[in-house]
Amino acid sequence: MADQYPFTRLDLNLLVALDALLTERSVTRAAERLSLSQPALSASLARLRAHFNDPILARSGNSYNLTPLASRLSEHTETALDAARRVFESQAEWDPSEATREFTIYGSDYSLATTGRRLASLAKERAPGVRFRFLVHNEQIVEDAVARLRIADGLLMPHGFLTDLPFTDLWTDTWVIIADEDHPGLHGEVTLDDIARLPWVFTYQSRSAFTSATRQIQQLGIEPRVETVVESFLSLPMFVAGTERLALIQAGLAEYARNTAGVRIYDPPFDATPVLNAMWWHPMHRRDPEHEWLRNLLAEAARDLQS
Template sequence: MNLASLDLNLLISLDALLRERSVTRAATRLALSQPALSASLSRLRRHFGDDLLTRVGNTYELTPLAIHLKELTAVALAGVERVFARQPDFDPAVADREFTILTSDYGLAVAGAELAAVLGDEAPGIRLRLHHITTGAVDRAAETLRTVDGLLLPHGFLTDLPHLDLYTDRWVCVVAADHPGVRDTLTMADLAALPWVLTFHEPTAFTPAARQLRLLGVEPKARIVVQSFLAVPFVLAGTNRVALMQEHLARRLSTGGGLRVLDCPFEPVPLVEALWWHPMYDRDPEHMWLRDRMAEVGRRIGQ
């Protein structure tokens, strides 16, 4: 294929069409006329030999090829934007740059304030987007990391990708402050008998300490499953349930008095929070600066 013969503006049109699944909405998104975008769609259909969008009732659906192209298009556009945004030198004091990091609510709650402070001190023009991490993003991490600057994620989920260890946390048990059956300690028998609040209870999304507990012969009795660590206190309040939580977060959430933090009756594997990125950013000056700032965040949290 001769890239010189292609109109790269079609990549922008393709991305909008696949995201919006509507010529009208895509035209509005791009501030173009509907006839102009319809012409682009026709050219794209000829190029791929595929309809890309097919009408089903009053809506349009993506063809199988279009579904495959949607993610590839996002990755390609991100790469083009990074190429043309590159400057010969990077000065954080005057840089006008946006970084995107995917993180859980735990990572945001523990590191967010420190990260905002570090960036604000040194780089007032830098913008930071903190998006919620999803199971799909982790499962396809190598592809995901082509479109964002990093994943904030503990060890145990990713392999064979560059990373920077930030800080170490430990797992603790949490119960309601007025839990009727728990005093100052928990036993393994308690963990086997009590009802549980579990986080991310899926094959590829899980709390490592809960998986470790199963290996020790205790199968938590899941009564509530939440996709958020910050939601745990709300479903523990006034109940006899128990949950696992990272100590840094649990201590923050227990300051209001509604939560009690207890040591686990087993030795949980430590949680090592890390920043993960794609190898193509290894020597990128802007990304190297970001990693240095993230290392400072980790040092502040670990103090």
């Protein structure tokens, strides 16, 4: 019990102050951010310095730098603050029509433009006070999914990349190939010879970031000639239009691609593995009625997209 005593004396507001100080690196700016007086925040900084036995902010000329300890704290403070917010946002009775909770969801631009967009539309009808924060994922977020999902509500990602996490299956999509509508080298269809011969623009190209369809092409013994790599499905049509490049895109974005740029849609000349979209989430949400509502609404959004 004695070991826990210093922690029981701490005020949660100190965590808020610490987050602002680490972000702004200035007592004045941190005070403005929190709408506090400068003396009030200086007092919080003094308590933090006493607790950590560290200055936190070290003067360097006319500015302040984070101490080595403060730099380490910055990696954990935002996570701790988000977790605390979640604790105090929880409600004994969940009424979506009156709720004001914010849900944070990671995903590719494809997932957010399809599933995320439909989810937000449904929520506006059922729970107008609920907010969503949609964030585009990257390789680091996917590789550290368990830790990231402790402070986020879900990660929209097809099967094949994550394991050992609960998931909610959503909808199944397929792959199509897009090319310039006046492509001089294509005649009615795309063949395996075209895939091997023509240049490509890929989304993602690394050991841990790839699509199932591009992996299949390699398994067919074809090494595509990749001219451009972009980390965005929505930008693919712009890198195809007016060029000889080919690109693979989900059928759910085909209409968008056709309307965005002058491209034509082709079926792949191989049996492309379908895209089974899912939302992955942390086990701590299993008994959370608010999160269950989110999962059910996502499932409904997926049914709308599948129909």
